Amino acid sequence: xxxxxxxxxxxxxxxxxxxxxxxxxxxxxxxxxxxxxxxxxxxxxxxxxxxxxxxxxxxxxxxxxx
Numbered sequence: 390x391x392x393x394x395x396x397x398x399x400x401x402x403x404x405x406x407x408x409x410x411x412x413x414x415x416x417x418x419x420x421x422x423x424x425x426x427x428x429x430x431x432x433x434x435x436x437x438x439x440x441x442x443x444x445x446x447x448x449x450x451x452x453x454x455x
Contacts, residue, residue, distance in 0.1 A: 390398075
C-alpha cells in the first residue's frame with residue numbers, strides 16, 4: 390500500500406467518524422430540547438403550586454372574631 394492509498398484510507402475512516410459523531414450530536418440536541426421543555430414545564434407547575442399554597446382555602450381560614 391503506497392502512501393497516498395494509506396492517507397485516503399485514513400481520510401475515509403475520519404469522514405465516517407465525523408458523520409457518526411454528527412449523528413450523535415444531532416440526537417443529543419433533540420434530547421436536550423425535549424428535556425429543556427420538560428424542565429420548563431415542571432418549573433411552571435411548581436410556581437403555580439407555590440402560588441396556590443399561599444392562598445389558604447376558605448374552610449381553613451379562621452373567622453375574624455378569633
